Amino acid sequence: MxxxxxxxxxxxxxxxxxxxxxxxxxxxxxxxxxxxxxxxxxxxxxxxxxxxxxxxxxxxxxxxxxxxxxxxxxxxxxxxxxxxxxxxxxxxxxxxxxITARRRLETEILDRNRELAELNRRLREAQDRLVQSERLRALGEMAAGIAHDINNALGIVLGNAQLAKRKMPQEAELTQCIESIELAARDAAETVRRLKEIGKPVDRSRYGPVDLSTIVEEVISTTVPTWSERNQLVKVETNLANGCIVEGDPAELREALSNILLNAVQAVSGNGLIEISTSLESGRALLRVTDNGVGMNEETKQRVFDPFFTTRGAEGTGLGMSMVAAIAIRHQGEVVVDSEEGIGTTVTLKLPLLDIVDRKVES
Ligand SMILES: Nc1ncnc2c1ncn2[C@@H]1O[C@H](COP(=O)(O)OP(=O)(O)OP(=O)(O)O)[C@@H](O)[C@H]1O
Ligand SMILES: [Mg+2]
The missing domain is CATH 3.30.450.20 (PAS domain)
Known part of the structure; x- marks a missing residue:
C-alpha cells in the first residue's frame, strides 16, 4: 500500500x-x-x-x-x-x-445538531417546569394570604347555618336552603384547603421512605368503595412492582394519586377500565394511571396543570392536577400526561428513588 x-x-x-x-x-x-x-x-x-x-x-x-x-x-x-x-x-x-475529512465533519455536525436539539428540548422542559412551579408558588402565596379570612367567614356561615337548622327543625323548605348553604360553605372550605395544599412548602418532618405500591393499595382500598356507592362500573387493574421506594410524605402522595384516580373515574363511562401500575426506570419510581376514557383535546392537554382550568363546569374546581404537580415538585419529581381524545389518558408520576435522593442530599 x-x-x-x-x-x-x-x-x-x-x-x-x-x-x-x-x-x-x-x-x-x-x-x-x-x-x-x-x-x-x-x-x-x-x-x-x-x-x-x-x-x-x-x-x-x-x-x-x-x-x-x-x-x-x-x-x-x-x-x-x-x-x-x-x-x-x-x-x-x-x-x-x-472526502473523508468533509464526511467526518458532516457526521460530527449532525451529531452536534442532534445533541443541541436534545439539550434544547431538555431546556424547554426545565423552563416549563420552572414556570409551572413559579405559578403554583405564586398561587399558594395568594391562597395562604386569603385562606385565614375566608376560613373565618366560612366558619361563621357554617355556624349560623347549623344554629338556624336547630332553631327551626320543623321548617322543611328552610332546612333544605340551610343545607345548601352548608354544602356550599363546605365546598368553599375544601377549595381553600386545596389551594393551601398547592402552595404548601416542603415539610421534611413528614418525609420518610414510602413504597409507591403500598400507596396504590391504600388509595384503592379507601376510594374504590366510594365509586361503587355511585354505581360506577369501573374496573380497576393493578400491576405493582417491588422496590418503588421514594422519600416523601405518604399523605401527600395518597392525595396526588386520589386526584389522578378521580379524574380517571370521571373520564371513563360505563364499563371503563383503569390500570394502575408502579415500576422502576433509571433511578426513578413511576406511578402510572391509564384510563380508556374520553381523553383530552389539545387545549386541555396544554392547560391541564393550570390552576382553575376545568372542563367540568361547576362540577370541577380545576385544582386537582395543579395539586398533583405541586406534590410532584415538592418530591423532586414530575408528572407527565399522555392523552388522546376518544382513546384515553395516561398520567405518570415520576419520583426519584430513595437512594438517589440521599446521594443528592449528601453531595
Ligand atoms: N384522566 C383524564 N381524562 C380526561 N381528561 C382529564 C383527565 N384528567 C384531567 N383531565 C382534564 O383536565 C382538567 C383539569 O383536571 P383537574 O383535576 O385539575 O380539575 P378538575 O378535575 O376539572 O376539577 P377538580 O379536580 O378540582 O375537582 C379536567 O377538567 C379534565 O378536562
Ligand atoms: Mg380533578
Missing amino acids: AALEHVDSPERGVLLLDNNLNVTCANRRAAEVLGVALEDLVGSPLPDLIMRRPVRPDEVIEEVLHTDAQSERVIHRYSGPVFAADGSPACRVEIYSD
Missing part, C-alpha cells in the same frame, strides 16, 4: 483509461487515493474498489466509494468519456477526491 500522508489534500486524483478500461496514465494523487503504487496502477485494469461492473463507453458515473473498513476513507468518484474529433469515445477520465 502506498503512503497516505496527503490523504486530506485538496488535490484530485486523475487517471485516464483506454477503451478496454486499462489505466494508461495517472497522477500520484490517484495512486494515493486508491491505495496502490503508481507503477501497479498504470498499465493494469482499474482496481476492484473502483471497477465493480462493466461501463458503457459513453456513460458518466458519479458516486461515493467507501474503502476498506480499516481506513474508513470515503472517495468521491467522477468517471466520464473523453471524445475524439469525430465524436467517438477516445478514452475515459477518472477523477477522485478524498
Whole structure:
C-alpha cells in the first residue's frame, strides 16, 4: 500500500483509461487515493474498489466509494468519456477526491445538531417546569394570604347555618336552603384547603421512605368503595412492582394519586377500565394511571396543570392536577400526561428513588 500522508489534500486524483478500461496514465494523487503504487496502477485494469461492473463507453458515473473498513476513507468518484474529433469515445477520465475529512465533519455536525436539539428540548422542559412551579408558588402565596379570612367567614356561615337548622327543625323548605348553604360553605372550605395544599412548602418532618405500591393499595382500598356507592362500573387493574421506594410524605402522595384516580373515574363511562401500575426506570419510581376514557383535546392537554382550568363546569374546581404537580415538585419529581381524545389518558408520576435522593442530599 502506498503512503497516505496527503490523504486530506485538496488535490484530485486523475487517471485516464483506454477503451478496454486499462489505466494508461495517472497522477500520484490517484495512486494515493486508491491505495496502490503508481507503477501497479498504470498499465493494469482499474482496481476492484473502483471497477465493480462493466461501463458503457459513453456513460458518466458519479458516486461515493467507501474503502476498506480499516481506513474508513470515503472517495468521491467522477468517471466520464473523453471524445475524439469525430465524436467517438477516445478514452475515459477518472477523477477522485478524498472526502473523508468533509464526511467526518458532516457526521460530527449532525451529531452536534442532534445533541443541541436534545439539550434544547431538555431546556424547554426545565423552563416549563420552572414556570409551572413559579405559578403554583405564586398561587399558594395568594391562597395562604386569603385562606385565614375566608376560613373565618366560612366558619361563621357554617355556624349560623347549623344554629338556624336547630332553631327551626320543623321548617322543611328552610332546612333544605340551610343545607345548601352548608354544602356550599363546605365546598368553599375544601377549595381553600386545596389551594393551601398547592402552595404548601416542603415539610421534611413528614418525609420518610414510602413504597409507591403500598400507596396504590391504600388509595384503592379507601376510594374504590366510594365509586361503587355511585354505581360506577369501573374496573380497576393493578400491576405493582417491588422496590418503588421514594422519600416523601405518604399523605401527600395518597392525595396526588386520589386526584389522578378521580379524574380517571370521571373520564371513563360505563364499563371503563383503569390500570394502575408502579415500576422502576433509571433511578426513578413511576406511578402510572391509564384510563380508556374520553381523553383530552389539545387545549386541555396544554392547560391541564393550570390552576382553575376545568372542563367540568361547576362540577370541577380545576385544582386537582395543579395539586398533583405541586406534590410532584415538592418530591423532586414530575408528572407527565399522555392523552388522546376518544382513546384515553395516561398520567405518570415520576419520583426519584430513595437512594438517589440521599446521594443528592449528601453531595
Ligand atoms: N384522566 C383524564 N381524562 C380526561 N381528561 C382529564 C383527565 N384528567 C384531567 N383531565 C382534564 O383536565 C382538567 C383539569 O383536571 P383537574 O383535576 O385539575 O380539575 P378538575 O378535575 O376539572 O376539577 P377538580 O379536580 O378540582 O375537582 C379536567 O377538567 C379534565 O378536562
Ligand atoms: Mg380533578
